[in-house]
Amino acid sequence: xxxxxxxxxxxxxxxxxxxxxxxxxxxxxxxxxxxxxxxxxxxxxxxxxxxxxxxxxxxxxxxxxxxxxxxxxxxxxxxxxxxxxxxxxxxxxxxxxxxxxxxxxxxxxxxxxxxxxxxxxxxxxxxxxxxxxxxxxxxxxxxxxxxxxxxxxxxxxxxxxxxxxxxxxxxxxxxxxxxxxxxxxxxxxxxxxxxxxxxxxxxxxxxxxxxxxxxxxxxxxxxxxxxxxxxxxxxxxxxxxxxxxxxxxxxxxxxxxxxxxxxxxxxxxxxxxxxxxxxxxxxxxxxxxxxxxxxxxxxxxxxxxxxxxxxxxxxxxxxxxxxxxxxxxxxxxxxxxxxxxxxxxxxxxxxxxxxxxxxxxxxxxxxxxxxxxxxxxxxxxxxxxxxxxxxxxxxxxxxxxxxxxxxxxxxxxxxxxxxxxxxxxxxxxxxxxxxxxxxxxxxxxxxxxxxxxxxxxxxxxxxxxxxxxxxxxxxxxxxxxxxxxxxxxxxxxxxxxxxxxxxxxxxxxxxxxxxxxxxxxxxxxxxxxxxxxxxxxxxxxxxxxxxxxxxxxxxxxxxxxxxxxxxxxxxxxxxxxxxxxxxxxxxxxxxxxxxxxxxxxxxxxxxxxxxxxxxxxxxxxxxxxxxxxxxxxxxxxxxxxxxxxxxxxxxxxxxxxxxxxxxxxxxxxxxxxxxxxxxxxxxxxxxxxxxxxxxxxxxxxxxxxxxxxxxxxxxxxxxxxxxxxxxxxxxxxxxxxxxxxxxxxxxxxxxxxxxxxxxxxxxxxxxxxxxxxxxxxxxxxxxxxxxxxxxxxxxxxxxxxxxxxxxxxxxxxxxxxxxxxxxxxxxxxxxxxxxxxxxxxxxxxxxxxxxxxxxxxxxxxxxxxxxxxxxxxxxxxxxxxxxxxxxxxxxxxxxxxxxxxxxxxxxxxxxxxxxxxxxxxxxxxxxxxxxxxxxxxxxxxxxx
Numbered sequence: 023x024x025x026x027x028x029x030x031x032x033x034x035x036x037x038x039x040x041x042x043x044x045x046x047x048x049x050x051x052x053x054x055x056x057x058x059x060x061x062x063x064x065x066x067x068x069x070x071x072x073x074x075x076x077x078x079x080x081x082x083x084x085x086x087x088x089x090x091x092x093x094x095x096x097x098x099x100x101x102x103x104x105x106x107x108x109x110x111x112x113x114x115x116x117x118x119x120x121x122x123x124x125x126x127x128x129x130x131x132x133x134x135x136x137x138x139x140x141x142x143x144x145x146x147x148x149x150x151x152x153x154x155x156x157x158x159x160x161x162x163x164x165x166x167x168x169x170x171x172x173x174x175x176x177x178x179x180x181x182x183x184x185x186x187x188x189x190x191x192x193x194x195x196x197x198x199x200x201x202x203x204x205x206x207x208x209x210x211x212x213x214x215x216x217x218x219x220x221x222x223x224x225x226x227x228x229x230x231x232x233x234x235x236x237x238x239x240x241x242x243x244x245x246x247x248x249x250x251x252x253x254x255x256x257x258x259x260x261x262x263x264x265x266x267x268x269x270x271x272x273x274x275x276x277x278x279x280x281x282x283x284x285x286x287x288x289x290x291x292x293x294x295x296x297x298x299x300x301x302x303x304x305x306x307x308x309x310x311x312x313x314x315x316x317x318x319x320x321x322x323x324x325x326x327x328x329x330x331x332x333x334x335x336x337x338x339x340x341x342x343x344x345x346x347x348x349x350x351x352x353x354x355x356x357x358x359x360x361x362x363x364x365x366x367x368x369x370x371x372x373x374x375x376x377x378x379x380x381x382x383x384x385x386x387x388x389x390x391x392x393x394x395x396x397x398x399x400x401x402x403x404x405x406x407x408x409x410x411x412x413x414x415x416x417x418x419x420x421x422x423x424x425x426x427x428x429x430x431x432x433x434x435x436x437x438x439x440x441x442x443x444x445x446x447x448x449x450x451x452x453x454x455x456x457x458x459x460x461x462x463x464x465x466x467x468x469x470x471x472x473x474x475x476x477x478x479x480x481x482x483x484x485x486x487x488x489x490x491x492x493x494x495x496x497x498x499x500x501x502x503x504x505x506x507x508x509x510x511x512x513x514x515x516x517x518x519x520x521x522x523x524x525x526x527x528x529x530x531x532x533x534x535x536x537x538x539x540x541x542x543x544x545x546x547x548x549x550x551x552x553x554x555x556x557x558x559x560x561x562x563x564x565x566x567x568x569x570x571x572x573x574x575x576x577x578x579x580x581x582x583x584x585x586x587x588x589x590x591x592x593x594x595x596x597x598x599x600x601x602x603x604x605x606x607x608x609x610x611x612x613x614x615x616x617x618x619x620x621x622x623x624x625x626x627x628x629x630x631x632x633x634x635x636x637x638x639x640x641x642x643x644x645x646x647x648x649x650x651x652x653x654x655x656x657x658x659x660x661x662x663x664x665x666x667x668x669x670x671x672x673x674x675x676x677x678x679x680x681x682x683x684x685x686x687x688x689x690x691x692x693x694x695x696x697x698x699x700x701x702x703x704x705x706x707x708x709x710x711x712x713x714x715x716x717x718x719x720x721x722x723x724x725x726x727x728x729x730x731x732x733x734x735x736x737x738x739x740x741x742x743x744x745x746x747x748x749x750x751x752x753x754x755x756x757x758x759x760x761x762x763x764x765x766x767x768x769x770x771x772x773x774x775x776x777x778x779x780x781x782x783x784x785x786x787x788x789x790x791x792x793x794x795x796x797x798x799x800x801x802x803x804x805x806x807x808x809x810x811x812x813x814x815x816x817x818x819x820x821x822x823x824x825x826x827x828x829x830x831x832x833x834x835x836x837x838x839x840x841x842x843x844x845x846x847x848x849x850x851x852x853x854x855x856x857x858x859x860x861x862x863x864x865x866x867x868x869x870x871x872x873x874x875x876x877x878x879x880x881x882x883x884x885x886x887x888x889x890x891x892x893x894x895x896x897x898x899x900x901x902x903x904x905x906x907x908x909x910x911x912x913x914x915x916x917x918x919x920x921x922x923x924x925x926x927x928x929x930x931x932x933x934x935x936x937x938x939x940x941x942x943x944x945x946x947x948x949x950x951x952x953x954x955x956x957x958x959x960x961x962x963x964x965x966x
Contacts, residue, residue, distance in 0.1 A: 023804050025796040027760030031874040035134055043888050044084075044139040048599065048611045050093035056615050057084045057094065058594055058654075060623025060631070061146075063101045064125035066110070069132045070749040071768070071780055072663035072742045076622040078765050079660060079774050079836055081138045083620055085870035086831045088139075089894035095615060096139055097597040099146035100126050101590050103154075105241070105249075105257050108509040108549075111540045118509040118540070122149055132753060137761045137873055139890070144600040148589030149509070153596065155531030156606035157588050158514040160638065162524045163645055164228040169197040169276035176276070176644035182225060186210040186218075197276035199224040199231070219521045227273045227641065228503060230522060234342050234408050235502055236369055237265035242542040242549075243506040244269065246585065246630070253372045263366045264342060269504040270513070270582065274637045278302050278496040280651075281636055289656040291775075297628040303497025308481050310416065310490040312337065312389040315397055317349050321389055324411040324495045328484070329477045333418040335429055335442045336399045337389055338382065341365040342408040349400060351386025358383050358402060365404045373404050380428055384437030392489040399437040403428065409499045501634065503585060508540045508549035510583030516558035517578050529563045532579070550581040590631055591638040594618050594653055606647075617650045625659040632657075658834060661777040662741065663768070665748030668695040669736040670707065672721075679721060681707075682736045683729040692736060696747040700735050703783050707733040717747075739779040750780055759789045762872035766791070766843075769836040769871065788840070792875060795847050795868070799861055799879055807883065812857040814901070819849040820860050821901040827867050828897060836871075843868060858883065863895035911936060912963040913945050921962075929956040936962055 038044065057080050062073070084096035100122075107118040107125075126147065133140070146153050167176045172195045185194055190206040202224050210218070223229045236245045240260035244267065249256050274281075282302050285295045307326035314321065321337060339346055341362045350358045361383040365373075382403035389398045398416075405424065406415055419429040419441040432438040467483065468476045484490030512532045514525040525532060535553035543551040550556060559566045561575045570576045592606065598615045599607035617639075635653050642648035671680045671690040680690055695718075699711040713722045726733050742749055755764045767788045772778040799807055812820075823846040830839040850860065862883055869876035869889050880889040907925050909932075910917040919941050923932060933954050936942055942964070952966025 023800040023802065025793055025800075025875075027762065027792075027874070028757075030878045031135075031137065031756075031761050034874045034877045035137060037877075037888070038139070038890075039134075039142075041888070042143060043890050044088075044094075044096065044141050045143050046093060046095040046097075046141050048614055052091055052093040054615055055084075055087040055092040055094050055620075056594075056618045057087070057096050057620045058597070058618045058622070059098065060621070060627065061099050061101050061590070061593065062129065063104050063106075064122060064129045065106060066121065066125050066128075067744055067749075068125075068128050069752055070665075070742050071752045071755065071764070072665075074133075074136055074752060074764075075663055075768050075774070076624075076658075076660035077133070077138055078136070078768050079658070079834070080620065080622045081765075082769070082831060082836060082870040083834075084139050085873060085890065086894065088891050089866065089869065091893070095144075095597065096141055097144040097146075097600075098133065098138070098140040098142065099144075099593065099597070100129070100148070101586070101593075102126065102147045102149040103510050103589060104586050105243070105507065105509070108507055108540055109241070109257060111509070115539075119149065135753060135756050135761060136764060139873070144597050146593060146596050146600055148511075148593065151531040151533050152603070154511045154589060156596065157511050157584065157592070158530050158532060159527050159606065160592060160642070161228060161584070161588075162514055162527060163647075164272065164641065165226055165522075165524055167227045167641070167645065168225045169227060169273065171195040171197060174280070176227060176641050178645075179222060179226065182222070183218075186221075191221075196225055197273060199229075216519055216521060223522075227276065229271055229273065230268060231271055232266055233269045233271060233502055234264055235267050235269060236262050237267070238262045244502060244504060246502070246587075247370060250369045250372075253367075253369050261367065262369050264368075264370070265366065266342070267504075269502050272501040272503050272634075272637070274501050274634070275496060275498050277637050277640055278304070278498045280640055281498070281633065284636065284640070284652055288652050288654065290654075291625075291657070291659060294625060294628045294632070294657065294659065297625075298633060301498060301629040301633065305495045305497070307493060307495065308477075308484065308490050309412075309493040309495075310392065310484060311488075312392065312398065312416070313489070314345075314349060314400075315388040315390055317345075317387070319345055319348065321345065321400070321414050322412045323414045323416045324493060325416060327418070327421065328480045328490075329473060330418040330421045331391075331393070331416070331480060333420045333442050334391060334398055334416045335419050335425075335439060336401055336417045336437070338401045338403045338406050338415050338417055338428070339385070340406040340408040340413040341402045341404055343402070343406075343413045346385065346402055349385055349387035354384060354386035358385055361402060361404075368404060370407055370409070373407065376405075380431045382428065382432065384432075384435070386437070392484060392487060399439065401428075401432075401437065410497055411495060503588070504582040505585045506542060506548035507583050508534070508537060510585065511588050512550070512583055513580035515580040516560070517580070518573070522580070523560075523577070525558065526563070532565065534583075535565070548581045548583070550579075550583065556581075587631055587634045591634045592642070594621075594635075595642075595648065612647075612649050617652060618654045619656065621654040621657045622660055623657075659775060661773070661775050663771065664739045664777055664779045665742035665746060665750065666779055666781060667738050667740045667746050667748040668697060668700050668705070669693060669738065670695050670712075670733075671736065672724075676720070676724070678725045678727055679733070680727045681729040681733045683734060684727045694745075694747050695735055697750075705735050705737060707735050709733055742780070750782060755782070755785065759785055760792070760874070762792060762875050763789045765873075766840050766871055770840040772837055774834060774836060791844050791847060792872065794851060795843075795875070798847065798850055798856060798864075799882065805882060806856045807858050807861055808856050809858050812855065812860045813853065814905075816850065816853055816855045816857060816860050817901040819846050819853070819855075820863060820895075821897055821899075822846070824863065824867055824895045825897040825902070828894070831870065839871065843871070865889065866892060866895055907959055909960075909962050911939075911942070912961070914965055915963065918945055925959060927958065929958055932956050932958065932962065936964075 059077050059080050084094050087094045102122050107122050110121055111118045166179045168179055168182045170177045187210060188207055190210055192204050236250055238245050238255045238260050241255055245255055245262060250262050254260055255262055282304055285298060305326045307324060308328040310323050310325060312321045382401045385400045385402060387400045389400055391398055417425040419426040429438060429441055468479060471479055481492045512534055514530060514532050515522045535556050537549060537552040539552055540549050542548055555565060555567050556579050557566050557568050557571045557576050558579050559576050571578055595607050599611035602608055639648050639653040640651055643651055669692040671685055672693050674689050680688060699708050699715055709726055712718055740746055752764060767785045770788060823842050826842040827839045830836060865876045865879040877889050905925060906922050908920050908922045911919050911921055933956055951964040955963040
């Protein structure tokens with residue numbers, strides 16, 4: 023009876039689907055365990071072998087937990103809104119929904135082929151209206167909430183309105199826009215409805231504001247920082263500029279401290295936590311106001327070193343700072359405008375990363391030092407970002423390397439004075455070196471104070487003159503939530519007198535309209551501007567034709583859509599109750615599942631998805647909808663499986679292609695080669711296949727410079743990518759070797775968190791292991807399993823494996839389990855083990871890793887139903903306790919033979935047995951040893 027993986031895997035995949043084997047219940051007496059993968063964006067390229075790595079790991083844990091008696095929720099779905107589908111729609115005219123569904127069907131086929139234990143009954147797709155109606159509902163809740171600093175939580179906007187009606191806003195402690203005018207209760211009550219709405223927008227957790235954004239003209243949309251690489255769009259490589267636009271934003275900054283503190287409560291890697299800490303960027307210092315000399319305005323800065331205020335030499339504003347246009351002098355206007363235009367072409371990320379380039383322009387304006395009243399020149403420089411802090415810095419060259427480099431670079435130019443000395447030496451604990459020096463300039467009040475007391479005194483002095491105060495600042499900025507795209511969640515928003523109004527929840531979802539084209543309109547509006555039926559009838563409560571807009575009862579709808587991270591910021595809760603039509607999840611389901619016990623996904627989401635998800639979860643907890651503060655208890659970031667690229671080497675004139683060993687001193691350019699035209703084991707190029715490949719038609723007449731009669735390609739480990747032609751399709755591996763082989767091999771490659779290269783040649787060893795395992799149960803005639811009592815060595819091998827695999831899964835060290843399986847099967851084969859008492863638990867232990875073969879073995883052993891929930895074998899230490907010892911028997915220090923003896927024998931008993939052994943007698947040849955040295959459990963040595 024041979025092992026045919028194709029038949030076995032198809033059989034059990036069908037069984038699991040028909041019997042809903044992995045469907046989780048929301049009501050169970052079992053303990054719950056929720057294991058989740060970051061759900062995929064369904065691209066047209068499908069999966070390559072790198073994609074399933076994390077899924078296999080999570081599936082092993084899910085299957086193991088079922089064996090251990092847990093009610094396991096292990097769902098899967100699709101993050102199906104996104105720019106790639108929209109770009110494809112623009113190019114082909116095909117609706118994004120059509121291509122998205124086709125891609126999902128392909129993904130589902132591939133995922134099923136690998137044998138994952140997903141609860142597909144809970145599948146979600148963010149682009150389905152029955153899903154995004156709840157995303158729209160959450161947006162409405164955010165709009166109707168404000169952050170009460172005193173309560174340290176989000177509250178219903180109605181509670182804020184009540185405060186305004188009763189006492190105005192003077193005593194309200196809220197996270198809100200800067201510089202909100204103070205008003206009394208009487209004034210509030212006298213404001214018109216529009217005036218009140220405008221004020222409330224300054225407090226809401228999602229709000230409209232003019233914001234600096236990354237605008238990509240070629241794509242016609244705003245991009246998030248993580249969608250930009252080296253100053254161009256990740257999708258298509260198009261230029262990105264900075265531009266001011268009215269956008270929806272999320273007040274994630276309200277949660278900065280809670281997001282920071284929450285990191286101490288979750289089991290995540292320190293690298294991810296540190297990424298989030300840096301992104302949140304907590305700083306303690308002071309806010310300082312510098313009055314402008316020739317304008318009725320103030321430049322506010324935040325500094326972590328208020329003790330350096332007497333060393334301020336100049337100020338630098340971000341080129342986008344709102345005061346730049348107002349304060350720039352006529353003489354400097356042309357230079358400033360040219361600099362601003364050049365800066366707009368650089369992304370924020372590029373500007374942040376560029377620490378070497380020094381550039382800036384003097385505005386011609388001067389500010390006034392709060393204490394000395396000296397004139398301080400005001401510059402602009404692109405190393406200062408409008409969205410960080412206040413978009414302005416006080417430059418202290420004698421205490422900051424970058425400020426010093428800037429001052430030194432522009433030394434002698436108009437607007438750059440000599441570097442000022444720092445203040446009184448008595449309060450400084452920093453060594454300022456040759457750039458420093460000390461003098462008493464209006465700082466006598468600091469004499470004799472230490473650093474901390476001096477800093478405190480400076481802040482008090484700033485407060486006394488009304489030009490500053492102590493402040494804790496965060497780098498974390500409010501998140502822009504608008505996208506000028508078609509393929510995204512529509513906002514449940516219409517506009518009355520230009521002010522946003524929320525559509526009532528009972529009328530959701532607001533479904534994407536049909537459009538003729540997916541590009542922005544000719545007048546620059548987002549793609550939804552092409553829709554002809556995109557207006558809100560506030561009486562009939564329905565979407566109607568734009569021609570009916572009268573701004574009395576029928577109003578325009580929002581033309582932007584939500585960003586890709588909207589649907590992924592709460593999806594784990596939808597899985598808890600995926601078919602609930604009234605709410606995103608019932609209170610009972612949320613209470614039962616609580617949050618995700620194990621989350622596996624890429625580290626590239628550290629400051630994107632993972633931060634937004636934590637923000638939304640905390641908000642929903644504040645409003646009574648989520649049961650916990652944190653969404654993901656434990657997070658594991660899987661490493662990347664790298665591809666083994668192949669290269670041919672083209673001469674500069676393209677007429678010759680050199681084999682790798684023939685390059686020598688020739689100038690050549692490496693060209694990526696499709697793996698289909700090489701022998702993956704010998705690295706030999708199939709020259710004829712290469713010439714006939716459509717990608718390489720230019721080389722049909724090229725001269726091939728061979729080595730030993732062959733063309734050997736170069737090999738290099740790189741990121742797996744279609745553009746590098748090094749993608750390995752998991753379908754091919756499943757077809758040739760089986761899904762269980764793929765699963766085991768991906769785990770065998772190395773630790774889950776590390777990057778590792780794929781080598782298809784190495785998979786044959788794993789495939790051979792499964793065939794060897796099969797032969798423990800079957801020969802050519804059928805089952806050879808017996809009911810005989812196993813030997814101690816058989817039990818020992820099994821229980822070593824149970825112990826090792828249990829520890830490995832609990833510690834997420836999956837690669838070493840595969841090694842142990844191989845060791846165990848080799849040992850059992852040598853022991854000629856075909857014993858049921860060993861082979862039944864062995865199938866169970868293997869089941870999380872290789873579920874198809876385990877199911878078949880379990881069935882062939884006479885069991886009905888699935889192996890999936892059968893109790894996992896328990897490690898019994900007694901089988902690993904050694905009862906015998908194989909002693910080396912030495913004569914005058916030289917080992918001559920070994921003897922196996924019970925470990926509980928005393929030294930005299932051991933001596934008697936050894937002396938009676940015929941091998942001892944042969945060595946002694948009638949002599950009596952002078953001494954017999956015996957250390958029980960260790961050595962036997964006969965001397966003399």
